[in-house]
Amino acid sequence: MxxxxxxxxxxxxxxxxxxxxxxxxxxxDISLSIPEDRPVTxxxxxxxxxxxxxxxxxxxxxxxxxxxxxxWQGKDVWKIDGKERQIYRKNAQxxxxxxxxxxxxxxxxxxxxxxxxxxxxxxxxxxxxxxxxTDTIESLGLRSDTLDKYPHQxxxxxxxxxxxxxxxxxxARLIVADEPVSMIDASLRASILGLMREIKENYGxxxxxxxxxxxxxxxxxxxxxxxxxxxxxxxxDFDEMVTKPMHPYVKLxxxxxxxxxxxxxxxxDVKIKEDEGEVLPKDLMKFRSRCKFCQRCGEAKEICHEKxxxxxxxxxxxxxxxxxxx
Amino acid sequence: MxxxxxxxxxxxxxxxxxYYRTRSEPVKAVDGVTFAVKPGEIFSxxxxxxxxxxxxxxAIIRLIEPPAYVAGGEILLKGVDLLKLGDxxxxxxxxxxxxxxxxxxxxxxxPVMKIHHQIKDAVRAHARRMSDKEIRKRVNAxxxxxxxxxxALKAYPSQLSGGMKQRAILVQSFVLDPGLVIVDEPTxxxxxxxxxxxxxxLITKRDEAGTSIILxxxxxxxxxxxxxxxxxxxxxxxxxxxxxxxxxxxxxxxYTRALIEAVxxxxxxxxxxxxxxxxxxxxxxxxxxxxHPRCTQAGDSCESDEPRLxxxxxxxxxxxxxxxxWRAE
Numbered sequence: 001m002x003x004x005x006x007x008x009x010x011x012x013x014x015x016x017x018x019x020x021x022x023x024x025x026x027x028x029d030i031s032l033s034i035p036e037d038r039p040v041t042x043x044x045x046x047x048x049x050x051x052x053x054x055x056x057x058x059x060x061x062x063x064x065x066x067x068x069x070x071x072w073q074g075k076d077v078w079k080i081d082g083k084e085r086q087i088y089r090k091n092a093q094x095x096x097x098x099x100x101x102x103x104x105x106x107x108x109x110x111x112x113x114x115x116x117x118x119x120x121x122x123x124x125x126x127x128x129x130x131x132x133x134t135d136t137i138e139s140l141g142l143r144s145d146t147l148d149k150y151p152h153q154x155x156x157x158x159x160x161x162x163x164x165x166x167x168x169x170x171x172a173r174l175i176v177a178d179e180p181v182s183m184i185d186a187s188l189r190a191s192i193l194g195l196m197r198e199i200k201e202n203y204g205x206x207x208x209x210x211x212x213x214x215x216x217x218x219x220x221x222x223x224x225x226x227x228x229x230x231x232x233x234x235x236x237d238f239d240e241m242v243t244k245p246m247h248p249y250v251k252l253x254x255x256x257x258x259x260x261x262x263x264x265x266x267x268x269d270v271k272i273k274e275d276e277g278e279v280l281p282k283d284l285m286k287f288r289s290r291c292k293f294c295q296r297c298g299e300a301k302e303i304c305h306e307k308x309x310x311x312x313x314x315x316x317x318x319x320x321x322x323x324x325x326x
Numbered sequence: 327m328x329x330x331x332x333x334x335x336x337x338x339x340x341x342x343x344x345y346y347r348t349r350s351e352p353v354k355a356v357d358g359v360t361f362a363v364k365p366g367e368i369f370s371x372x373x374x375x376x377x378x379x380x381x382x383x384x385a386i387i388r389l390i391e392p393p394a395y396v397a398g399g400e401i402l403l404k405g406v407d408l409l410k411l412g413d414x415x416x417x418x419x420x421x422x423x424x425x426x427x428x429x430x431x432x433x434x435x436x437p438v439m440k441i442h443h444q445i446k447d448a449v450r451a452h453a454r455r456m457s458d459k460e461i462r463k464r465v466n467a468x469x470x471x472x473x474x475x476x477x478a479l480k481a482y483p484s485q486l487s488g489g490m491k492q493r494a495i496l497v498q499s500f501v502l503d504p505g506l507v508i509v510d511e512p513t514x515x516x517x518x519x520x521x522x523x524x525x526x527x528l529i530t531k532r533d534e535a536g537t538s539i540i541l542x543x544x545x546x547x548x549x550x551x552x553x554x555x556x557x558x559x560x561x562x563x564x565x566x567x568x569x570x571x572x573x574x575x576x577x578x579x580x581y582t583r584a585l586i587e588a589v590x591x592x593x594x595x596x597x598x599x600x601x602x603x604x605x606x607x608x609x610x611x612x613x614x615x616x617x618h619p620r621c622t623q624a625g626d627s628c629e630s631d632e633p634r635l636x637x638x639x640x641x642x643x644x645x646x647x648x649x650x651x652w653r654a655e
Contacts, residue, residue, distance in 0.1 A: 191602075
């Protein structure tokens with residue numbers, strides 16, 4: 001059984017008023033699973049507007065899918081209630097992009113961390129709770145005097161550590177981290193990402209790491225999912241996909257990541273057709289019957305413009321949504 | 327290749343100080359910065375948020391507003407001090423000789439004006455005698471180069487993606503063919519494919535038109551991909567300047583070394599290390615070397631004496647007392 005499974009999940013947002021109602025396709029028929037027997041970190045990569053944040057919110061059940069199912073340990077998260085739902089809420093935690101907005105400015109760190117302990121009755125007394133909190137934050141590289149500080153006294157990196165500590169306190173099984181380091185300085189990023197890797201290994205927590213920056217994923221990701229305009233283009237082992245990507249879009253993506261070494265610069269030109277116009281999210285509904293990348297793809301065949309590509313298994317735990325491999 | 331040789335430099339910045347007025351001590355965002363940009367090179371200024379790189383960029387083109395002010399120094403463009411020009415004088419230089427693509431420029435587009443009208447307006451303001459036909463010709467030619475399709479020129483900003491908007495702004499900054507263009511974080515909000523396209527455009531401009539480009543970025547990997555030389559800034563100070571390969575092969579400053587080590591690289595599973603501590607508060611910066619509280623190599627003198635930039639080898643300068651051969655003069 002999987003810890004988490006997305007079965008053909010689609011999310012369509014309806015926007016606008018009665019007369020000018022429009023439908024925006026954010027997530028299109030995505031299936032994905034995270035195993036239960038071992039912790040894994042899945043990097044969810046895509047450009048802005050690709051639907052990666054929406055997927056994260058669907059996983060956390062902040063949003064209800066338009067169609068398809070999200071299963072937690074085999075049970076549909078929208079069909080469970082009461083105690084089971086509460087357990088799911090405790091087990092699946094979130095860390096967001098903007099640490100400046102995710103903490104209550106009137107709460108000292110100790111209050112922020114006490115909240116979940118009270119809610120889920122994780123300690124029998126206040127002193128026991130304080131001990132649990134202190135042990136946790138110290139193991140995550142924060143000093144115990146952080147407990148008395150308010151958010152404005154903390155740096156972005158410290159705030160993200162507190163959000164991670166909150167998830168660890170709850171003994172979460174899965175953390176959805178949406179661009180957790182994009183607002184943090186380069187010199188401090190590495191330590192937050194390293195901490196996430198440690199949490200995975202030491203506490204057995206799986207991660208969905210949502211990012212547009214593939215190089216940061218290399219620090220912690222085991223698997224990678226590349227989404228483009230709402231569709232899952234390729235899914236597989238991180239190292240394998242970085243060295244041998246199969247989907248033309250993923251090839252282009254991997255090829256465009258800047259490498260911090262002036263001796264290994266980009267060679268040649270990027271082969272990409274853009275004159276034909278780009279697909280805006282509001283027009284996506286019309287593009288469901290073909291490959292979403294076909295207009296920009298250098299390897300597109302006739303069929304790519306006519307029919308939606310199938311999801312092809314190209315190896316163990318390796319899927320590609322492309323006609324080239326069908 | 328001496329960086330302070332004015333005969334060779336297109337832009338020569340000398341001991342520039344840009345402060346922000348506060349109720350007490352001024353914030354020294356740019357504090358005695360000296361560097362030169364040669365014709366036809368991509369010069370990258372790298373640093374973390376708050377190091378003063380954007381303030382520096384805006385000061386060069388005289389776009390800073392109170393509470394920021396220039397507290398001293400010179401900015402020589404082809405030998406003319408931009409700081410001494412009047413409003414009319416600086417207007418005649420902007421866009422034609424030097425232009426800037428400011429940070430998050432794509433949010434600066436007027437939402438109720440079509441792209442081509444905005445570009446025309448901007449051009450018109452700086453090249454009054456240019457005919458409509460000539461402007462259109464230039465805009466179309468430049469749009470082709472940045473792969474901005476013609477439908478995008480006729481669109482409103484809200485109808486375009488971030489990448490398209492960024493390209494529209496690129497057209498605007500390059501359309502009058504200035505000799506020097508400052509690009510401030512041109513790609514930070516873009517996906518890697520669009521980022522690569524835009525960076526490749528900068529390379530083309532350098533190679534074909536001989537344009538000098540100051541590329542300001544927090545991403546050392548971006549600098550590594552396209553820059554000829556690079557300058558590392560920290561807390562308003564220049565820490566290191568040199569050829570890009572020299573700096574990466576042999577980073578002299580402990581901060582530069584830490585920055586390079588902190589960046590993950592795809593495909594090479596190396597262990598990245600973060601830097602401990604936090605960037606300093608610029609109203610009350612640390613004494614001596616501003617990096618010393620976070621520096622693993624710091625000695626006693628680093629706390630008391632401020633290091634000056636010195637040339638370790640041809641064209642490679644560093645401001646660090648711990649580097650081999652340092653002589654306190």
